[in-house]
Amino acid sequence: MRQFSTAALVLTGCFAVAAGQAAHAAEKTGLPQLDLTRFPPQLFWLAVTFALLYLLMSRLALPRVGDILRTREEKIAGDLNRADQLNRDADAALKGYEQALAQARAKATEIAARTRATIQAQADARQAEAEARLSAQAAEAEASIRAARDQALGQVREIATDTAAAVVARLLGAQPDGAGVDQAVAEELSRRGVK
Amino acid sequence: MAAGHNPLEQFQIKTLVPLEAGGYDISFTNSSMFMVTTVAVITLFMLLGTSKRALVPGRWQSMVEMSYEAIAGMIRDTVGSGGKKYFPFIFSLFMFVLIANLSGMVPYTFTVTSHIAVTFALAAVVFLGVTVIGFAKHGLGYLKLFAPSGVPLPVLFLLVPIEIISYLMRPISLSVRLFANMMAGHVMLKVFAGFVISLGAILVPLGIFPLAFMVALTGLEVLVAVLQAYIFSILTCIYLNDAIHLH
Numbered sequence: 347m348r349q350f351s352t353a354a355l356v357l358t359g360c361f362a363v364a365a366g367q368a369a370h371a372a373e374k375t376g377l378p379q380l381d382l383t384r385f386p387p388q389l390f391w392l393a394v395t396f397a398l399l400y401l402l403m404s405r406l407a408l409p410r411v412g413d414i415l416r417t418r419e420e421k422i423a424g425d426l427n428r429a430d431q432l433n434r435d436a437d438a439a440l441k442g443y444e445q446a447l448a449q450a451r452a453k454a455t456e457i458a459a460r461t462r463a464t465i466q467a468q469a470d471a472r473q474a475e476a477e478a479r480l481s482a483q484a485a486e487a488e489a490s491i492r493a494a495r496d497q498a499l500g501q502v503r504e505i506a507t508d509t510a511a512a513v514v515a516r517l518l519g520a521q522p523d524g525a526g527v528d529q530a531v532a533e534e535l536s537r538r539g540v541k
Numbered sequence: 542m543a544a545g546h547n548p549l550e551q552f553q554i555k556t557l558v559p560l561e562a563g564g565y566d567i568s569f570t571n572s573s574m575f576m577v578t579t580v581a582v583i584t585l586f587m588l589l590g591t592s593k594r595a596l597v598p599g600r601w602q603s604m605v606e607m608s609y610e611a612i613a614g615m616i617r618d619t620v621g622s623g624g625k626k627y628f629p630f631i632f633s634l635f636m637f638v639l640i641a642n643l644s645g646m647v648p649y650t651f652t653v654t655s656h657i658a659v660t661f662a663l664a665a666v667v668f669l670g671v672t673v674i675g676f677a678k679h680g681l682g683y684l685k686l687f688a689p690s691g692v693p694l695p696v697l698f699l700l701v702p703i704e705i706i707s708y709l710m711r712p713i714s715l716s717v718r719l720f721a722n723m724m725a726g727h728v729m730l731k732v733f734a735g736f737v738i739s740l741g742a743i744l745v746p747l748g749i750f751p752l753a754f755m756v757a758l759t760g761l762e763v764l765v766a767v768l769q770a771y772i773f774s775i776l777t778c779i780y781l782n783d784a785i786h787l788h
Contacts, residue, residue: 384554392663402584
């Protein structure tokens with residue numbers, strides 16, 4: 347605090363003396379700025395140097411800086427344009443790719459469907475053929491079974507008649523009447539449902 | 542008091558090469574030397590900075606481009622597209638005042654802009670140029686600048702003289718502002734530099750106070766140097782805007 351007030355005191359003193367000094371100096375010699383005899387050389391050289399500066403700036407320096415800035419602006423704008431163009435190209439390529447992909451997928455689906463249909467048709471044909479063959483075989487077998495049965499059944503009567511006649515002959519010890527045996531066997535067979 | 546301690550001595554114009562033309566003294570002085578230096582510094586700054594014409598600017602080229610764009614932006618904002626024609630002039634004006642102010646901050650240099658003759662000449666060029674542009678653009682209609690529309694007649698009697706006076710004061714306020722700022726700053730620096738010696742001679746630690754003050758003041762003066770260059774050029778833009786668009 348004491349240092350601060352010392353500083354303040356010294357500086358205030360300085361200001362007071364400074365004002366006095368400046369005023370005193372101005373009084374003694376006059377302000378150099380107001381010395382009219384020194385105006386012409388200042389004005390002359392100001393005109394010369396400022397005109398030179400204006401020429402240098404307007405003809406040389408500023409067009410150059412303007413050129414640099416314009417070139418940069420154009421370059422940036424061009425690059426942005428190109429980036430935009432490339433972006434659009436990429437989008438188009440992506441769209442084309444997706445389209446091709448969709449087409450390929452559709453084609454694949456179609457081929458698969460067609461193949462499935464072909465295979466189905468072949469399988470169906472083969473199945474039908476097999477079924478036809480099997481049913482033919484079954485019919486054939488049935489027919490032969492029927493024939494065999496018919497044949498067997500046809501022989502049943504004969505065997506039954508013979509057997510019945512032999513049994514009767516054995517039991518009675520006499521040869522039975524052929525017609526009577528036939529009749530009895532036929533009755534019995536029809537009762538049992540055998541033709 | 543020794544001559545070296547006179548705070549006004551730094552403003553003395555000393556003839557280096559005596560010259561005369563048509564009865565006028567056009568001697569090459571220390572002031573002329575710093576005008577030439579200023580122009581040389583600006584030209585080298587602008588041309589060497591852009592010599593590579595780099596697409597991606599380095600530090601130096603960035604500074605050149607920043608100064609270009611700062612002034613171009615200032616004109617665009619205050620004057621609009623009609624001010625483009627005057628860009629080289631306002632740029633030269635800003636750079637001249639800025640570099641003259643800043644180079645004056647280097648010890649032992651001479652501050653060109655601390656002389657009313659120089660600042661008034663610059664302000665007069667601006668004032669005359671703006672007035673000529675105004676009359677060329679609007680003819681006698683430029684006088685409407687002194688009579689804003691929508692003001693009742695009785696008020697005009699008061700307002701028009703005030704407007705005319707304020708218009709005529711423009712070159713004076715423009716030049717005195719710059720000259721007084723530069724001169725006052727340099728006088729202060731010089732006086733306090735004297736105190737560092739005289740107080741230090743009494744008791745060495747006492748000299749520290751004015752020295753510390755000088756350091757702060759130097760920073761302030763650099764700020765003032767930049768600020769005054771900016772003010773000078775933006776006021777030029779505002780006057781130019783009045784001349785081009787009325788208001």
